[in-house]
Amino acid sequence: xxxxxxxxAFRERITNAPDFFDYWIDRASREIDFSSLKAKMDLAxxxxxxxxxxxxxxxxxxxxxxxxxRLSIPVTEFKVLVKKPSxxxxxxxxxxxxxxxxxDIAMISMLVLRDQPSRNFLxxxxxxxxxxxTPGADLLIRVLETELRTNDAASLSAFxxxxxxxxxxxxxxxxxxxxxxxxxxxxxxxxKGLRRAAFRRQLxxxxxxxxxxxxxxxxIINLQKQILDLQEQLHELSQPAGSADN
Numbered sequence: 001x002x003x004x005x006x007x008x009a010f011r012e013r014i015t016n017a018p019d020f021f022d023y024w025i026d027r028a029s030r031e032i033d034f035s036s037l038k039a040k041m042d043l044a045x046x047x048x049x050x051x052x053x054x055x056x057x058x059x060x061x062x063x064x065x066x067x068x069x070r071l072s073i074p075v076t077e078f079k080v081l082v083k084k085p086s087x088x089x090x091x092x093x094x095x096x097x098x099x100x101x102x103x104d105i106a107m108i109s110m111l112v113l114r115d116q117p118s119r120n121f122l123x124x125x126x127x128x129x130x131x132x133x134t135p136g137a138d139l140l141i142r143v144l145e146t147e148l149r150t151n152d153a154a155s156l157s158a159f160x161x162x163x164x165x166x167x168x169x170x171x172x173x174x175x176x177x178x179x180x181x182x183x184x185x186x187x188x189x190x191x192k193g194l195r196r197a198a199f200r201r202q203l204x205x206x207x208x209x210x211x212x213x214x215x216x217x218x219x220i221i222n223l224q225k226q227i228l229d230l231q232e233q234l235h236e237l238s239q240p241a242g243s244a245d246n
């Protein structure tokens with residue numbers, strides 16, 4: 001669109017882009033059953049963890065009302081989830097986790113598109129290994145693969161011109177969102193969450209494999225070691241900030 005319609009059209013597209021949370025609720029509504037109270041509350045709890053990262057009280061209040069209205073739940077209930085997201089019921093299946101966690105990828109994508117220190121942080125991580133195991137991370141992988149300079153409009157325009165209309169609309173929505181003051185800290189937090197999810201998926205696969213009848217002694221020993229290693233890595237990620245991240 002940049003090359004075909006020019007900078008004015010690009011600015012208009014950003015101005016009219018769908019709101020980040022509107023977009024995510026619309027996407028989730030196509031993947032989960034909104035007639036199920038549990039599914040709706042799982043999504044609410046997941047979105048609450050994102051909203052809790054908004055430090056501006058006025059902006060956070062506006063988002064709380066918007067999300068509660070879109071999910072048709074009392075805003076007071078959603079505010080409780082924002083204050084104490086851990087009390088909400090957690091999704092019980094990996095498929096549910098993948099659906100409600102996808103906005104974590106969107107948050108990281110927004111941050112590495114717009115904040116150079118956040119981008120530099122993630123580029124130093126083993127991002128490809130983790131993201132290739134993460135459902136729905138294709139666009140984030142493209143963002144990180146691109147030689148992008150976050151403070152260079154021409155660089156960003158060139159990247160967006162190569163996207164599909166749907167992805168371009170999504171990136172436009174990210175560009176209009178209010179950035180957190182502590183962008184790198186927020187990026188680190190979401191990245192740790194993606195790593196935990198990747199380890200849990202690997203652990204679930206290993207625990208299923210070890211139950212398969214007819215495994216050799218060597219296979220069982222290797223799977224036991226893999227399970228212990230994954231459990232240890234999950235334990236390390238649960239520790240307070242300060243330990244080394246990969």
